[in-house]
Amino acid sequence: MLVGLVSAKGSPGVTTSALALASQWPRAALVVEADPFGGDVRAGLGRGEWPSDAGIMEAVVDMRSMDLDVAVAWRLHRPTEYSPSVLAGLGCVGQASTLPWSRIGSALARLPGADVVADCGRFAVADGVTPLLRVCDVVVVVTGSSLRAVRAAARIAPRLQEERDVRPGDPRVPVLVVGADAPYPASEVAVACRLPLLGELPDDPRAAAVWSDGDQPRRGFGRSPLQREARRLAEALAASGDDRRGVA
Ligand SMILES: Nc1ncnc2c1ncn2[C@@H]1O[C@H](COP(=O)(O)OP(=O)(O)OP(=O)(O)O)[C@@H](O)[C@H]1O
Numbered sequence: 001m002l003v004g005l006v007s008a009k010g011s012p013g014v015t016t017s018a019l020a021l022a023s024q025w026p027r028a029a030l031v032v033e034a035d036p037f038g039g040d041v042r043a044g045l046g047r048g049e050w051p052s053d054a055g056i057m058e059a060v061v062d063m064r065s066m067d068l069d070v071a072v073a074w075r076l077h078r079p080t081e082y083s084p085s086v087l088a089g090l091g092c093v094g095q096a097s098t099l100p101w102s103r104i105g106s107a108l109a110r111l112p113g114a115d116v117v118a119d120c121g122r123f124a125v126a127d128g129v130t131p132l133l134r135v136c137d138v139v140v141v142v143t144g145s146s147l148r149a150v151r152a153a154a155r156i157a158p159r160l161q162e163e164r165d166v167r168p169g170d171p172r173v174p175v176l177v178v179g180a181d182a183p184y185p186a187s188e189v190a191v192a193c194r195l196p197l198l199g200e201l202p203d204d205p206r207a208a209a210v211w212s213d214g215d216q217p218r219r220g221f222g223r224s225p226l227q228r229e230a231r232r233l234a235e236a237l238a239a240s241g242d243d244r245r246g247v248a
């Protein structure tokens, strides 16, 4: 299963949510950084100590001589025991448009033994990673709950639905609200965006900084509001993949 996460504007927490969700996934899952503006995990979660050859660019070069699933396994890095394994993103702006995202996405969608949560960064109609979004099982629009954030998310929703060839309301393009009720409740955000509501992740700066900045987790991190809610959402998302395959 391949789940893509995108934002419209600002930094609502795509990278943080991708890592939190994958860390709580009910089966094996990894994170692929496909942000066209460049990856963040090397400097964030990895605190600048990421192996230089553990990234998506290296995996794509490997693809010339091996299948992508082998290359991905080879190039993954798991920085800490509480973290999911991650294929780190690009180091240069502009590189994204040079990568064969359609081929990469098709391989990730049927990776044996693991689901993939892809951090696709900010959605821009003409950017290079759109072919990856087309082959995702689900593309989640991540947004905050301010009027500004909701307006921006509502603007990209129809374009995403068009790219995915789905109608408004299709569960394959849902919205995830980070920090609801500030001021709009998640249900109102979903209606305004004309997207089905996947759920919400709470405003939990301490737990979020573990994922976004590599902060040391404090006691009880596993039971933090962010991790608990990520667990619920990860289970729902993983089950929706099963449903589509007729498992459930
Ligand atoms: N659920 C949350 N609660 C509180 N703070 C959060 C939450 N999610 C993310 N943040 C914080 O918001 C900031 C931005 O997060 P993050 O880097 O994940 O956003 P992003 O959407 O990936 O941004 P960018 O578009 O720059 O890649 C970070 O400081 C992070 O700790």
Ligand SMILES: [Mg+2]
Residues within 6 Å of the ligand: 014, 015, 016, 035, 040, 119, 121
């Ligand atoms: Mg990010």
